[in-house]
Amino acid sequence: MWARGGLALPGGYAVAATWAAGLARLLPGGAADTALIATMLSFLVYTAAAIWAFAARSTARAALGLLMAGALGLSIAWLLRGASA
Numbered sequence: 001m002w003a004r005g006g007l008a009l010p011g012g013y014a015v016a017a018t019w020a021a022g023l024a025r026l027l028p029g030g031a032a033d034t035a036l037i038a039t040m041l042s043f044l045v046y047t048a049a050a051i052w053a054f055a056a057r058s059t060a061r062a063a064l065g066l067l068m069a070g071a072l073g074l075s076i077a078w079l080l081r082g083a084s085a
Helices: 002-026 031-055 059-079
Strands: none
Touching (some): 002 031, 031 059
C-alpha cells in the first residue's frame, strides 16, 4: 500500500504536469487561456492517475501505466513545442 501511495503522489503529479504542458500546446486560443484550461484539466488527470495507482492489479502494472501516460503527455508537449494554435 505504501508503494502505491508513493506512486500516486509524485507519479500522479508528474503525469498531470506533462499533460498540462501537452494540453496547453494542443488547445486552441490564447496562451494565457490555454494554460489556464490545461492546468484545470490536469487536476482531472492527477485524480485519474492516483486512482489508477491503487486500482491496478500490481504495483509494477501501476508504475508502467503511469510511465506510459506520462510519456504520452510528454510526447504531445515535445511534438508541439514550436506550434501555436
